[in-house]
Amino acid sequence: GLSGQRVRAGLRLLSAAGQLLHTAEGEALFGEDAVSGIAAMQLARFYEAGATLSLDLRDAAGWALPPTADVPKPNAGHSKAEADPAVAERIRTLASLRADCSLAELFTGVFTTPVARLVCREAGLAEPSLPVGRIRDADMRRLAATLCDLRLPVTGTRGFAQAQVTAGGIMADDFDPHTMESRLQPGLYAAGEVLDVDGDCGGFNLMFAFASGILAGRAGGAAVPKG
Numbered sequence: 001g002l003s004g005q006r007v008r009a010g011l012r013l014l015s016a017a018g019q020l021l022h023t024a025e026g027e028a029l030f031g032e033d034a035v036s037g038i039a040a041m042q043l044a045r046f047y048e049a050g051a052t053l054s055l056d057l058r059d060a061a062g063w064a065l066p067p068t069a070d071v072p073k074p075n076a077g078h079s080k081a082e083a084d085p086a087v088a089e090r091i092r093t094l095a096s097l098r099a100d101c102s103l104a105e106l107f108t109g110v111f112t113t114p115v116a117r118l119v120c121r122e123a124g125l126a127e128p129s130l131p132v133g134r135i136r137d138a139d140m141r142r143l144a145a146t147l148c149d150l151r152l153p154v155t156g157t158r159g160f161a162q163a164q165v166t167a168g169g170i171m172a173d174d175f176d177p178h179t180m181e182s183r184l185q186p187g188l189y190a191a192g193e194v195l196d197v198d199g200d201c202g203g204f205n206l207m208f209a210f211a212s213g214i215l216a217g218r219a220g221g222a223a224v225p226k227g
Contacts, residue, residue: 001114002030006037007060013043013154016050028055030114035152038201044157045167045198055150057119061110063087088144095132095140103135104128122146165205169196179219180212189216 009028013021026039035053043053058064063086094106103125107116117128123146125139160166172195174183182188192209199205 002118003032005030005112005114007055007057007111007115009039009060010056010058011039011043012054012056013046014052014054015048016052018052021048021051022046025059034158041164041201047154047157051154053152053154055152057111057115057147057150058084058087060115061087061090061107061147063090084144084148087147088141091140091143091147092137095135099131099133101132102128103130103132106132106135119143119146119150122150164201165198166193167196167198169194172196178215180216181219189220191216 006027006029008026011024011026011028013023015021022043022045024039024042026042027037028035028039029037040053091106094110098106098108103120104113104117107119110116111119120126120128120143123139123142125135125143157163170190175181175190175195176183180189180191182190191212193205195212197208199208
C-alpha cells in the first residue's frame with residue numbers, strides 16, 4: 001500500500017549488530033517491494049547481510065528541529081531512539097484537537113494516509129478505527145519514537161542489473177592522478193569505473209569518468225610517437 005509514496009527523511013543504514021554503516025538525507029521513494037530514491041541509493045553501497053534501514057520522518061512531517069537542537073540518538077544494538085519530546089508534544093496537541101476522530105485521522109495533513117498507517121502500525125497501533133481519545137500517553141511517546149526512528153529490514157539490493165555505479169576495480173593508488181598512467185606498467189592508462197572509485201549520486205561519477213578519460217586521452221596521445 002506504500003507504492004508510489006515519497007517522503008523527505010533522514011536515512012540510516014544499521015548493521016545486524018546495530019552499528020551505523022552510513023547515513024543519507026533526502027527523498028525516500030516507496031516502490032512495490034523496495035525503498036528507492038537518491039537517499040536510499042546512497043546507502044546501497046554500504047549494504048551488508050542483516051542490515052536495517054532507519055527512517056527519521058520529522059522532516060516529512062515538517063517537524064524537523066533546528067541544526068543546533070539536541071536530537072535523540074539511537075542506543076547501541078537494536079534499541080530505537082528515545083521519543084523526541086518536541087514530537088511527542090506535537091502528537092499530544094493533534095490528539096487533543098482530534099479527540100473525537102479515529103486513529104486513521106490523527107495524522108491528516110501531516111502524512112499521506114499510507115505513510116500515517118505505516119507509522120501507526122509500526123508503533124503497535126494497528127486499528128485505524130480506534131478513537132483518538134483512547135490513545136494513552138505511552139502510545140503517543142511510542143508514535144513519536146517510531147516517527148523519529150522507523151525501522152525496516154533490508155533483505156538486499158536490486159543487484160548489478162539495476163546498479164547506477166559499480167564499486168571496486170583497480171587500485172587508484174597505482175595510477176598517476178595527473179595522467180592516469182599506471183605506476184607499475186608505463187604506457188597503460190585507466191579511467192572511470194575500471195578504477196576503484198565510486199561517488200555519491202548527483203553526477204559525481206560521470207564527472208570523474210569524463211575528467212579521468214580526458215586526462216588519460218591527453219597523456220596517452222602525447223606519449224604516442226609521431227610519424
